[in-house]
Amino acid sequence: MKPDQLEHLLLENMGTALLLLDKKQRLQYLNPAAEMLLEKSARRVQGRRIDLVCPKQPDMLSFLQSAKKRQQPLIKHKIPLTLPSGHNFTATFSSTPVEINNSASLLIEITRVDSELNPEHDQKHRQQYSATRALIRGLAHEIKNPLGGLRGAAQLLESELNNPEQKEYTSIIMAEADRLHALIDRMLRPSQSPQKQAINIHEIIEHVRKLIQAEAGQGISVCRDYDPSxxxxxLDRGQIVQVLLNIMGNAVEALAGAGEIILRTRVLRQHIINGERYPLSACLEIIDSGPGIPENLQPQVFFPMISGKANGTGLGLSIAQSLISQHDGVINLHSRPGETRFEILFPITQTP
Incomplete structure (x- = not known):
């Protein structure tokens, strides 16, 4: 391999975001990690000034102006960034003056400071997982008996119906009762691993979307923005269906009959999940335009028995986080008035 090919290969596969700016602060290069971090395509922004590409990042632009004036290595921690998708995070920026083709340039390195890298964050997720598992096992016994009665009633009702369209509803009730019964059985078994198989995540999302569509009503629009790549x-299909039902159901309740839900999927490169960096990860976002979750509740929403709803049990999100943890994934919450976004992350691994 030639040296220039090796350099290109290293830059393209680095987990750190790298930008190269010329003396007029025009973008000359972004590596793939920078494209993912800033949600910008290198083809679209190459040659444009950084202040036009990222106009709403005053702290970042202030740092770049300082770096340009000093023309010496500079580093600054905890620079806040807000991306077009609404993601908020902090990053460490470092600049190094370089000369390329006899022209002064700046090499910018951006390192995202993920909450997942915080040991306290990891400890919180472990506490959430342990507390939820203990509670689930206690409640599962109480759920199985009425669930069997529900299925039996639906089966009797189906035998009395002649309309095929009406029978379709009873079939859904029985199928969902069977799925929940199987899910509870797996939860009650000690150290039972998820029954994983290769599954198209969009097929699961569409299945759940159809289940909640009737509950959502005509006043709530559901927009889909899927990444086909x-x-x-x-995944364990039954467990992921339950996770999505819990989160989408909360979104429908939050909107109270009017608003928008966005279902978005993306592939992430070199992303960190639970303290481990993965070359490729899948991100599923469920976004609603509701009033948001109170700020004082946000750090606790994944613990059992914590709910911001008067009639809430505080179990849905804790169960969802527990099930996703069994898939080596994590659920993150970002909420403010007018937008609540649940971000579900899965590592993408080789399927047999």
Whole structure:
């Protein structure tokens, strides 16, 4: 391999975001990690001034102006960034003056400071997982008996119906009762691993979307923005259906009959999940335009028995986080008035 090919290969596969700015602060290069971090396509922004590409990043632009004036290595921690998708995070910026083709340039390195890298964050997720598992096992016994009665009633009702369209509803009730019964059985078994198989995540999302569509009503629009490049993922279908039902159901309740839900999927490169960096990850976002979750509740929403709703049990999100943890994934929450976004992250691994 030639030296220039090796350099290109290293830059393209680095987990750190790299930008190259010329003396007029025009973008000359972004590596793929920078494209993912800033949600910008290198082809679209190459040659444009950084202040036009990222106009709403005053702290970042202030740092770049300082770096340009000093023309010496500079580093600054905890620079806040807000991306077009609404993601908020902090990053460490470092600049190094370089000369390329006899022209002064700046090499900018951006390192995202993920909450997942915080040991306290990891400890919180472990506490959430342990507390939820203990509670689930206690409640599962109480759920199985009425669930069997529900299925039996639906089966009797179906035998009395002659209309095929009406029978379709009873079939859904029985199928969902069977799915929940199987899910509870797996939860009650000690150290039972998820029954993973290669599954198209969009097929699961569409299945749940159809289930909640009737509950949502005509006043709630559901917009889909899927990334078709996501490969099949090794998932337990029943568990992921339950996760999505819990989160989408909360979104419908939050909107109270009017608003928008966005279902978005993306592939992420070199992303960190639970303290481990993965070359490729799948990100599923469920976004609603509701009033948001109170700020004082946000750090606790994944703990059992914590709910911001008067009639809430505080179990849905804790169960969802527990199930996703069994897939080596994590659920993150970002909420403000007018937008609540649940971000579900899965590592993308080789499927057999």
């Amino acid at each position: 996501i490969p099949n993922l090794r």
